[in-house]
Amino acid sequence: MKKLIISGLIISIILVLFSPFASSFPDGLEKVSEIFHFSEKGQSLINSPISDYSFPFVKNNFLSTIIAGLIGVIMIFILLLIFGNLFKRSKI
């Protein structure tokens, strides 16, 4: 199991390292909203701390994307680990 967790996390981290090279074209829905002129209807109701997958305070775009991705990977891993364990315990 330990091996599985480590290799799973390593794969996710490698994917994050590639994220600065991801296409910056708008995604399917964004593109359609631009073509049909409703993109301006989009709004942010809260100030997301790591808005647009770039970590604030880090000027380098490359680095700020990677840091944002790593934070997401680790947070989601830990949250789901906690949830999974909660479910298992409450079963008994």
Next chain:
Amino acid sequence: MHIPDGFLDTKTWASFWVVSFGFIGVAIKKAKEELKEKSAPLMGIIGAFIFAAQMLNFPVLNGTSGHFVGGVLAGIILGPFAGLIVMSVVLIIQSLLFGDGGILALGANIFNMGIIGTFLGYYIFILLNKIFKKGLFLNSFIASWFAIVLGSLSCTVQLAISKTIPLYLGLPSMVGIHSLIGIGEGLITSLVVSFLYKTRKDLIFIKTPDQGGL
């Protein structure tokens, strides 16, 4: 396909909040029955992988990009209920922390990218397995392709009932572009599922023939 706030009207986002969080409530209950010893770390890993893979937009036609969603992958490996919990956590974190997908639109996004993949896509996969017993790669490819296209269809309907864009305008471009993005989704899902079947079949939710396993 993450819908931002402002695209959906109140009746639409509120309805999908009720539907999606209702589903999540049922999923939490049912996931308790599905979960095994290895499930908690596996949920964590699948969630982390899906989040990371979603960051990797790949270019498709005409200056547009798409990215992996992962609903069908989560459903096949973890089962539809635990899979939905993983997808919901990913989508909630993306919305709150990264501003990717609106808060009000969260219910609609969980429906389009979570429920449609982990349930509808999952059952398409099971159905295909029953018909084409040896077609694991193709079956997971087709199921994931459908999940993306049906997700985009659902998204377009939500935009239409919100009077953001009429169906006859939105449908061809949304479904058209997502039928291309779905090819990427299908390839990634098939590769991961085939790889796990070969190396760690014990980790995959579907095993017995009556569940459509191979």
